[in-house]
Amino acid sequence: MASWVLSECGLKPLPQIFPRPTTGPVSCKPSKIRFLHSNKTGTDLKFPSTKILTRCFRERNWGQKVSAPLRVASVEGDEEREKRIDGANVLKEQEEQPEFDPSAPPPFKLADIRASIPKHCWVKDPWRSMSYVARDVAVVFGLAATAAYFNNWFVWPLYWAAQGTMFWALFVLGHDCGHGSFSNNPKLNSVVGHLLHSSILVPYHGWRISHRTHHQNHGHVENDESWHPLSEKIFKNLDNITRTLRFTVPFPLLAYPFYLWNRSPGKTGSHFDPKSDLFVPTERKDVITSTVCWTAMAALLGGLAFVMGPVQLLKLYGVPYWGFVMWLDLVTYLHHHGHEDKLPWYRGKEWSYLRGGLTTIDRDYGWINNIHHDIGTHVIHHLFPQIPHYHLIEATEAAKPVLGKYYREPKKSGPLPFYLIGSLIKSLRQDHYVSDSGDVVYYKTDPKLSGSSSK
Numbered sequence: 001m002a003s004w005v006l007s008e009c010g011l012k013p014l015p016q017i018f019p020r021p022t023t024g025p026v027s028c029k030p031s032k033i034r035f036l037h038s039n040k041t042g043t044d045l046k047f048p049s050t051k052i053l054t055r056c057f058r059e060r061n062w063g064q065k066v067s068a069p070l071r072v073a074s075v076e077g078d079e080e081r082e083k084r085i086d087g088a089n090v091l092k093e094q095e096e097q098p099e100f101d102p103s104a105p106p107p108f109k110l111a112d113i114r115a116s117i118p119k120h121c122w123v124k125d126p127w128r129s130m131s132y133v134a135r136d137v138a139v140v141f142g143l144a145a146t147a148a149y150f151n152n153w154f155v156w157p158l159y160w161a162a163q164g165t166m167f168w169a170l171f172v173l174g175h176d177c178g179h180g181s182f183s184n185n186p187k188l189n190s191v192v193g194h195l196l197h198s199s200i201l202v203p204y205h206g207w208r209i210s211h212r213t214h215h216q217n218h219g220h221v222e223n224d225e226s227w228h229p230l231s232e233k234i235f236k237n238l239d240n241i242t243r244t245l246r247f248t249v250p251f252p253l254l255a256y257p258f259y260l261w262n263r264s265p266g267k268t269g270s271h272f273d274p275k276s277d278l279f280v281p282t283e284r285k286d287v288i289t290s291t292v293c294w295t296a297m298a299a300l301l302g303g304l305a306f307v308m309g310p311v312q313l314l315k316l317y318g319v320p321y322w323g324f325v326m327w328l329d330l331v332t333y334l335h336h337h338g339h340e341d342k343l344p345w346y347r348g349k350e351w352s353y354l355r356g357g358l359t360t361i362d363r364d365y366g367w368i369n370n371i372h373h374d375i376g377t378h379v380i381h382h383l384f385p386q387i388p389h390y391h392l393i394e395a396t397e398a399a400k401p402v403l404g405k406y407y408r409e410p411k412k413s414g415p416l417p418f419y420l421i422g423s424l425i426k427s428l429r430q431d432h433y434v435s436d437s438g439d440v441v442y443y444k445t446d447p448k449l450s451g452s453s454s455k
Contacts, residue, residue, distance in 0.1 A: 100405045102341065102343055102344060102358075102359070102405075102406065103344035103346075103350075103355075103440045105355065106354065106355070106358065106406055108402050108403075109354070110353065110354045110383065112402050113380075113383060113384075113399050113402050113403065114384065116398050116399050116401065116402045117380075117384070117387070117395045117398050117399055118394065118395070118398055120391070121387055121391035121394055121395045121398075122386065122387060122391075123388075123391075124181060124182070124183050124184055124388050125183075125388070126182070126183035126184075126185065126188060128388075128390065129173075129176065129182045129183055129388065130192075132173055132373065132390075133173055133192060133196070136166060136169050136170055136173065137170075139166055140163065140166050140167070140170070143159055143162055143163050143166065144159075144163065144316055146159070147159035147163075147315070147316065148312075148316065156315055159315075159320075160315075160319045160320055160323055161323065163320035163323070164319070164320040164321075164322070164323015164324050164326070164327060165323065165324075165327060165368065165371060165372070166320075166371075167200050167320055167321060167323065167324035167327075168323075168324045168327035168328060168331075168372055169371055169372050169373065170196045170197075170199065170200055171196070171197065171200055171202065171324065171328060172372050172373045172375050172389070173192075173196055173373065174192070174193045174196035174197040174202070174204065175211070175375075176373075176388065176389055177189040177190070177192050177193030177196070177204075178193055178204070178207065178208035178211060178212075179385040179386065180385075180386060181385060181386050181387060181388045181389065182388070190204075193208070194289075194290065194293050197290075198290075198293040198294055198296070198297045199297060200321065200324055201257075201294060201297060201298065201321065202260070202294070203260065203271050203272055203287070203290040203291055203293070203294045204290045204293065205283070205286035205287050205289060205290035206260070206270075206271030206272060206278070206279075206287050206290050206291070207260070207271060207290075209278060209279055209283055209286070209287070210225050210226075210271060210278050211225070211226070213225045213278070214226040215382060215385055216353070217356070218336075218353075218356040218357055218359070218360060218382055219344075219345060219346055219351065219355065219356025219357065219358075219359045219360075220345070220346055220347065220351050220356055221345050221346065221347050221434060221441065222347065224356075225264075225267075226332055226336070227264075227332060227333050227336050227337065228264065228345075229345055229431070229433060229434045229441075229443060230265060230266065230432070230433045230434070231266070231433060231434060231435075231436050232433045232434065232435055232436050232444070233436050234265060234266045234433075235432060235433035235446070236433075238265060242265065243449070246265070247428045247429075247432065247449050248428070249424065249425055249428060250326070252329060252333065252424075252428065253325070253326040253329045253330055254322065254325060254326065254329070255329055256325045256328050256329055257325065260272070263278075271287075272287075272291045272294070273287075274287040274288050274291075301313065301317065304317075327372075330420065330424060331363070331372075331375060331376075333424065333427075334361065334363055334420060334423060334424060334427075335360055335361055335362075335363065335378040336359070336360060336361065337361075337427045337431055338361070338423040338424060338426065338427035338431075339361050339408060341408070342442045342443065343359045343361075343442075344359060344440050344441065344442060345359070345434055345440075345441050345442070345443075346439060346440060346441075347438070347439045347440075347441070348439040349439060350439035350440050351439070353383075354383070357379065357382045357383040358379070358403075358406045360378050360379050360382045361378060361379070361408060361410070362376055362377055362378050362379055362396070362407075362408070362409075362410040363376040363378065363410050363417075363420065364376055364410040364411060364412055364413040364417065365413055365417045365420075366413035366414055366415045366416055366417050367415045367416065368416070368417060373389040373390075374389050374390070374392050374393055375389065376410065377392035377393055377395075377396045379396065379403070379407060380392055380395050380396045380399055429445075429449065429450045430443065430445050430450060431443035431445075432444060432445055432446045432449055432450075433446070
């Protein structure tokens, strides 16, 4: 430090002289103080005068020659600038990424999705399944008793809406029996399935077999069974009445009983006929059994009409039945149609079980989710129908990281899913037919039905 100060003042620092190590005994006598390892004592050194040092420090410019901005940017300005930069980087990354193609073969396999689902999600608990049956049956009879007791026109509309929803809940439990996700006991599944489905006029085995065909061929233009698209040729050959009924609300929501008897346009057969091409010869006995059960329920309803009167039966059972039909058609249609993005349908070599299943859509039904046993979690259900309904939500969450963009998050519903009516109407105006050729096709629009030109 001293050497630097002296050099700044223009003085030459003293040379360092290192003393020679002493040898021999060390003297204990006091000696004169040596300064800076020099042989000279403090009295022998001559320092520059204080005037010189004072002048040196005064003349020296100690300020750093650094230019400063006239105005310092605020912290808020820096944050806004960083946000703009980050936003620009995000837009650049999005522009660089190719647009997602839902028809492209996925980079994962069915086994990858299966491996992501926790093992306990595959476990079927028959006691838990039966508890849902007991709950729903109790609610059905409780609603009917309440409506019959009050028997006024303020209560009846509320009853019809609630009871129609509960009939639909019974169908979903019978649907689980048909998939074998109700329990591991085929006899239990068959008995419960027949009781539930026959009570709402559905032939259990006839439906079960055709629904299995639907799952095995989901997303296939010709081979799918439920709400599959019409080819352009079939669509253009429809008579005006059939075309109107197919694509004009509310008629598509009343289609299910007619489908059970005659299937969809372009297909032949009946769910009640054991000789229908829906079934193989080994399944005919099952179909006959279900048809007999259906007939027994129809006879029971006829007897009740004589006992309580046809009007009372219509109010207690007939109107809720059509409410159930509307629920069934709405849900099954919107699980395969009506997404904001166009979804592909497949033929030939382009179709696979996985790619077809990935075109299905999950839906949120608000308060109804629990009532109809989470049937809105449809993607995982379609790929793995053996999973019980009470594990579908957890299984779906576990599979999302694997599915990536192939999974489409459902729009959040309010307490009641009224928003689905808009999705239904929009789809019926746009999704009319697909091309007669091509292994990957999308819905096309008939301008006459939509009221505008096709985009």
